[in-house]
Amino acid sequence: MKIQQISLFLENKPGHLNAICRTLANNEINIVTLSLADTQQFGIVRLIVEEWEKARDVLEKAGHVVNLREVVAATVANTPGGMAEILDTIGKAGVNIEYMYAFTYRHESKAVLIFRFDDPDKAIEALTAAGRDVLDAPTLFAK
Amino acid sequence: MFYQDCANDENTPVHPVSAPDYMPVEQLRALQLHRLQGLVKQVYANVPLTRKRMDERGVKPEHIKTLKDIALLPFSIKNDLRDEYPFGLFASPMNDIVRFHCSSGTTGKPIVIGNTKNDIILWQQACMRALAMCGVRSSDVLQVAYGYGLFTGGLGLHYGGEGIGCAVLPISGGNTDRQLMMMQDMGVTVMACTPSYFLHLIDEAHKRGIDIRKDTKLKHGIFGAEPWTEEMRTKIQDATGIIAHDIYGLTEICGPGVANDCQYHNGLHIFEDHFYPEIINPDTLEPLPDGEAGELVFTTLTRTGTPMLRYRTRDISRINPKQCECGRTIRTFERVSARSDDMLIIRGVNVFPSQIEAGLLKSDKVLPHYMINITRDGDLDKLEVQVEVTKETLSDEIKALEHLRAEIAHSIQRIINISATITLVEPNTLPRSEGKLNRVKDMR
Numbered sequence: 238m239k240i241q242q243i244s245l246f247l248e249n250k251p252g253h254l255n256a257i258c259r260t261l262a263n264n265e266i267n268i269v270t271l272s273l274a275d276t277q278q279f280g281i282v283r284l285i286v287e288e289w290e291k292a293r294d295v296l297e298k299a300g301h302v303v304n305l306r307e308v309v310a311a312t313v314a315n316t317p318g319g320m321a322e323i324l325d326t327i328g329k330a331g332v333n334i335e336y337m338y339a340f341t342y343r344h345e346s347k348a349v350l351i352f353r354f355d356d357p358d359k360a361i362e363a364l365t366a367a368g369r370d371v372l373d374a375p376t377l378f379a380k
Numbered sequence: 381m382f383y384q385d386c387a388n389d390e391n392t393p394v395h396p397v398s399a400p401d402y403m404p405v406e407q408l409r410a411l412q413l414h415r416l417q418g419l420v421k422q423v424y425a426n427v428p429l430t431r432k433r434m435d436e437r438g439v440k441p442e443h444i445k446t447l448k449d450i451a452l453l454p455f456s457i458k459n460d461l462r463d464e465y466p467f468g469l470f471a472s473p474m475n476d477i478v479r480f481h482c483s484s485g486t487t488g489k490p491i492v493i494g495n496t497k498n499d500i501i502l503w504q505q506a507c508m509r510a511l512a513m514c515g516v517r518s519s520d521v522l523q524v525a526y527g528y529g530l531f532t533g534g535l536g537l538h539y540g541g542e543g544i545g546c547a548v549l550p551i552s553g554g555n556t557d558r559q560l561m562m563m564q565d566m567g568v569t570v571m572a573c574t575p576s577y578f579l580h581l582i583d584e585a586h587k588r589g590i591d592i593r594k595d596t597k598l599k600h601g602i603f604g605a606e607p608w609t610e611e612m613r614t615k616i617q618d619a620t621g622i623i624a625h626d627i628y629g630l631t632e633i634c635g636p637g638v639a640n641d642c643q644y645h646n647g648l649h650i651f652e653d654h655f656y657p658e659i660i661n662p663d664t665l666e667p668l669p670d671g672e673a674g675e676l677v678f679t680t681l682t683r684t685g686t687p688m689l690r691y692r693t694r695d696i697s698r699i700n701p702k703q704c705e706c707g708r709t710i711r712t713f714e715r716v717s718a719r720s721d722d723m724l725i726i727r728g729v730n731v732f733p734s735q736i737e738a739g740l741l742k743s744d745k746v747l748p749h750y751m752i753n754i755t756r757d758g759d760l761d762k763l764e765v766q767v768e769v770t771k772e773t774l775s776d777e778i779k780a781l782e783h784l785r786a787e788i789a790h791s792i793q794r795i796i797n798i799s800a801t802i803t804l805v806e807p808n809t810l811p812r813s814e815g816k817l818n819r820v821k822d823m824r
């Protein structure tokens with residue numbers, strides 16, 4: 238049920254993020270979603286792509302250092318209160334969220350949340366038990 | 381002069397060429413005195429600058445009656461070689477000179493050293509003793525990735541390796557792809573290069589999927605020509621499984637082979653039957669007893685082309701008063717991790733780049749690709765250390781990287797007592813070594 242996320246280190250300089258995207262585009266790798274966490278000095282770009290092994294290889298070949306991390310994807314109704322409910326479930330399970338980001342699909346009124354948990358298995362268990370829709374990789378990339 | 385006869389016997393830990401390393405101390409001192417007296421006579425007769433300086437002090441060659449009398453003699457410094465460029469300090473006629481070596485200064489003219497036939501033979505002997513001390517034998521394959529040419533590194537190790545009977549691969553510096561290919565294809569067991577270049581090779585090997593432990597036969601590294609640290613030795617050894625040795629030398633004294641560390645790494649054994657060491661207080665110029673730290677000074681007891689009396693190296697070290705457990709009677713000095721020329725004064729505090737490196741390497745996960753930048757902001761000096769992010773240090777979380785920055789900053793501050801800004805930079809963006817690497821950019 239877990240999804241591979243690719244993280245890269247980024248100096249806060251013009252063109253650096255663009256170079257990463259271009260490397261992926263040149264290798265016909267589609268970015269499903271991208272999140273950027275940054276400080277004044279540097280940033281971390283996190284990517285979800287379907288062919289993560291190929292993406293890792295081409296990025297490493299281009300001289301980047303790549304960090305792989307398993308994250309959890311869950312859907313939430315794109316309506317007020319949808320987010321609160323899901324956070325409630327996670328809180329009750331006693332799992333910590335290291336970070337999260339969200340994106341929506343064009344044709345659905347649902348949003349996909351990407352979570353990095355300190356204990357992903359426990360989180361998946363709690364979410365599933367509460368009837369939440371946890372996505373495995375094929376389902377996520379099929380959307 | 382060649383020792384191939386018994387040199388392959390792994391059960392004979394002492395290579396025949398190493399015999400002088402174990403000379404009884406009294407005999408060694410008598411030999412040193414005898415050689416010193418001969419040297420002073422030769423220099424006094426042939427080098428006008430030294431004769432003038434000795435005359436000014438009222439010192440004649442016959443005043444040298446004991447080794448302690450060396451303190452009567454004038455010092456020589458790098459600028460003497462520049463002032464007397466090119467041949468002013470030569471003590472032998474050009475007819476006897478067979479080879480020049482030069483060392484380029486940061487400014488102006490290079491310094492020129494002349495070698496007689498005898499100098500070349502003795503230098504080869506010193507390099508053979510250095511290699512033998514590292515455990516190198518005639519069955520070894522030696523890759524010499526020091527530069528060949530006016531620089532002494534390449535030819536010094538080359539002659540030493542041939543003397544031992546190694547198969548020498550004179551590849552010189554640069555061209556990483558070829559270095560790695562030859563290392564594997566030729567079954568290289570010993571690598572000689574600068575430590576910074578070897579780090580670069582480790583990195584590049586890793587990128588190409590080459591595991592130095594499994595895919596090469598490398599056992600020993602002979603690293604020198606730039607100051608490095610004990611922490612760096614540990615990193616290199618852990619990353620590759622080889623034994624990293626420190627070889628010391630400088631062009632003015634002959635090149636590599638002045639000193640080298642044995643398997644106990646208790647500092648570097650000085651081949652002091654040829655290179656007589658002293659430690660002096662760099663301010664008062666007073667000789668200091670063994671055990672005290674100061675500037676390292678060498679007298680080339682046996683060289684005849686460009687012999688040096690009391691040459692001030694600018695390197696800071698101390699001579700170990702205790703004999704090494706390997707049983708050698710030749711003394712050791714503490715590895716040089718500081719050159720007084722490299723000293724930086726930042727916010728009024730004396731800082732050596734090697735101290736920053738040591739701090740950096742103490743924070744465990746960091747592999748040493750870094751740069752030191754010093755700038756001035758108004759009246760305040762600012763110290764920035766750029767550190768490349770590696771596979772081991774990269775995290776998907778900001779707080780982990782911020783923690784890494786804080787950890788490195790703390791570790792450096794504990795050693796140098798001033799604060800440094802740590803800047804994490806993308807991998808493969810800082811300059812790499814193709815020989816000697818200057819990791820300091822002083823923009824004040």
Ligand SMILES: [Zn+2]
Nearest residue numbers: 642644704706
């Ligand atoms: Zn020893």
